[in-house]
């Protein structure tokens with residue numbers, strides 16, 4: 001494996017009595033797509049929140065491009081190049097779709113594009129890329145489910161991140177839409193972005209992820225190449241078996 | 246036509262500027278109050294309308310501007326200009342000092358904390374020797390309504406210009422993002438603490454300057470009038486009435502509601518406040534996003550605009 005873009009060592013998060021993430025360690029190389037899977041409540045979202053800075057770890061290190069970031073506030077991490085989506089989507093409801101995405105372009109990696117007109121142009125390109133162009137002038141809260149997912153995506157992309165953390169962007173999408181998003185994620189990787197993706201849609205995970213990390217009750221129960229991990233009996237028992245696929 | 250729209254503002258400002266030469270003293274005096282209150286609404290708009298933080302502490306900044314100017318002039322015998330600066334420094338310092346802890350709170354908690362700040366400041370002022378304790382201070386008398394009117398107008402234009410800049414700037418986009426979803430704003434790279442404190446500080450600056458002008462004009466101040474919480478309520482109502490987060494909404498809201506209450510005050514006062522209350526309730530129900538949104542919405546969908554609003558925001 002080449003020099004990792006980022007790595008997590010001994011990451012632990014406790015909420016009062018509950019240990020949501022327990023001693024998790026993994027590395028992600030540049031331009032890799034790593035899948036994060038596990039049953040409900042396994043601690044997947046918590047890991048993304050710890051990496052993006054929305055939550056503060058109880059213990060452990062997060063190293064991004066050779067630099068410890070576990071104590072940095074979320075906005076500093078965003079400027080270093082870490083973008084995320086939210087499982088419970090967080091659009092700016094009263095703003096237009098274009099304005100939503102422009103915020104990503106105005107801030108984001110390296111502080112973003114400071115000129116508003118140019119940021120807007122960049123936002124338009126991302127809207128085209130995610131297929132939201134015709135919704136540009138609508139208010140974000142007027143969008144339907146799939147378009148909201150796209151918006152969540154476009155906002156994070158407009159930040160021009162080096163590392164993109166995707167939290168169940170395919171939940172609730174139809175087969176056709178899932179295929180579209182899979183292609184979209186592949187295109188993003190081709191642009192040089194590294195991706196950590198949480199997903200329950202196994203078909204998509206199989207096609208996307210180079211490697212998988214499996215969580216169960218906050219513990220890391222498997223890690224490795226996608227095809228190998230999916231054959232691992234512990235993974236089948238803890239997660240896949242119950243899904244009867 | 247649209248190309249010349251930006252001209253409308255300088256023309257309106259110029260028209261307002263010549264008012265004292267064509268009207269009576271009472272109108273000019275009414276004008277000073279209206280312009281100052283419009284400035285206060287515009288300042289509230291920055292923290293409340295753009296950043297979405299419902300501040301009830303803006304009357305504190307106003308009060309500190311009032312007292313700063315009064316102490317400087319009545320006790321230290323400074324000039325009016327130095328007094329204004331001193332009041333502004335007090336207001337800004339207060340915003341910087343209390344903004345950081347208070348702006349960590351969200352929604353109703355923030356509102357309550359700012360209310361607390363208002364009560365504390367008024368109580369403290371009433372015990373400070375140099376501030377004239379609970380009796381207050383008397384400033385040197387200066388008769389010059391026209392001057393105060395023009396000063397108030399300049400301040401309102403400056404505040405509105407600042408808001409116009411904010412509305413088009415990266416800073417403003419950051420504030421609006423904070424209002425719409427603070428967590429999302431933060432993970433997109435916005436230093437939310439700095440942005441919120443900056444917004445509160447700019448609001449404090451204009452509020453304090455308005456307080457300073459008012460102090461010298463009215464010449465007598467005491468803690469109850471300088472830190473009057475109902476003044477803050479008026480800022481909120483006027484901004485919401487006109488259109489929070491817009492450039493001209495708060496000014497229109499303030500000027501219209503000032504006129505309405507002025508006309509009503511000359512009638513029976515009980516009926517007046519009742520009517521004022523009805524206007525506010527009707528406005529909140531029928532046009533919760535303010536006058537400017539009403540104009541736009543009415544153009545788009547006619548009378549249905551009201552029906553839609555009542556439906557959409559039904560509690």
Ligand SMILES: Nc1ncnc2c1ncn2[C@@H]1O[C@H](COP(=O)(O)OP(=O)(O)OP(=O)(O)O)[C@@H](O)[C@H]1O
Pocket residue numbers: 015018020038039040041042043044045046047087
């Ligand atoms: N802010 C919080 N306070 C307390 N407990 C929390 C908090 N956030 C998450 N938890 C708990 O931590 C555990 C892990 O939650 P997390 O959201 O990370 O799971 P997940 O793997 O993303 O699940 P899902 O597949 O349902 O999204 C759960 O038991 C959850 O209830």
Ligand SMILES: [Mg+2]
Pocket residue numbers: 044045046087167
């Ligand atoms: Mg989750």
